[in-house]
Structure formats: C-alpha cells, structure tokens
Amino acid sequence: MGPQRGMPQRDIVETAEIAQHVQPDEHTVMRMLSPRELFNAQGFPSDYVIEGVRDGLDSDEPTFRPFSKDVQISCCGNSVCPPVAAAIIAANCQHLAVPMQAEEANNA
Numbered sequence: 001m002g003p004q005r006g007m008p009q010r011d012i013v014e015t016a017e018i019a020q021h022v023q024p025d026e027h028t029v030m031r032m033l034s035p036r037e038l039f040n041a042q043g044f045p046s047d048y049v050i051e052g053v054r055d056g057l058d059s060d061e062p063t064f065r066p067f068s069k070d071v072q073i074s075c076c077g078n079s080v081c082p083p084v085a086a087a088i089i090a091a092n093c094q095h096l097a098v099p100m101q102a103e104e105a106n107n108a
Helices: 009-021 035-042 069-077 082-092 094-107
Strands: 052-055 063-066
Touching: 035 069, 082 094
Parallel strands: none
Antiparallel strands: 052 063
16 A cells, blocks of 8 residues: 555545534634744744844944844744754764864864
8 A cells, every 4th residue: 555645535524524613703813923923933042033134234334124024924934943953963963063073172
C-alpha cells in the first residue's frame, strides 16, 4: 500500500459534522492575534524587534522606519522559528560546533 494522500473519507465526513456544530453566534468573539503574539508563538524572544527597522546606521543620523501591522504579520509568516532552526543546526552541524568553539576561545 502506497502513502496516503490527504485525509481519509471518514475523517473528512467527521470533520464536516463537527464543523456544523461549531458555528459562531452572537456570543462568539474571535480576534486576530497581534504581530507580537504571532512572533511569541513562533518562539522569538520577547525583546525581538518587529516594529520597524533602523535605516542609515552608517550615517550620523539613523532613523527608525516603522513597519505597518500587515508587514509585521507577513514577516512572521515568512520566518523560521528560532527553536526549530536551532534544532536543525544542532542535529546537522554538530561537526562544526567544536572547531567554532575553539576558534572563539583563541580569538578571545
């Protein structure tokens, strides 16, 4: 038997039946998550700057350019979760950890 694609028919029917019973009414309150909540859910630290970017850091007068809420949300959607990235690197790049630590100790 080959790999299954999609949901089995019985699961689709069960999901549809459940969805029929979970309909929002006048007492249901739903809201969108804020950009900060989205980044927190992705595993970004709470002090991670998502509100904008500093332009002109190589000049005497850098300026802060704020991002709109839409841009902040799209940046979160295009991001890689830091804990997942760390796990992938730890699993695949262990052979680099020891040489890099030795190099950092030599440069200190």
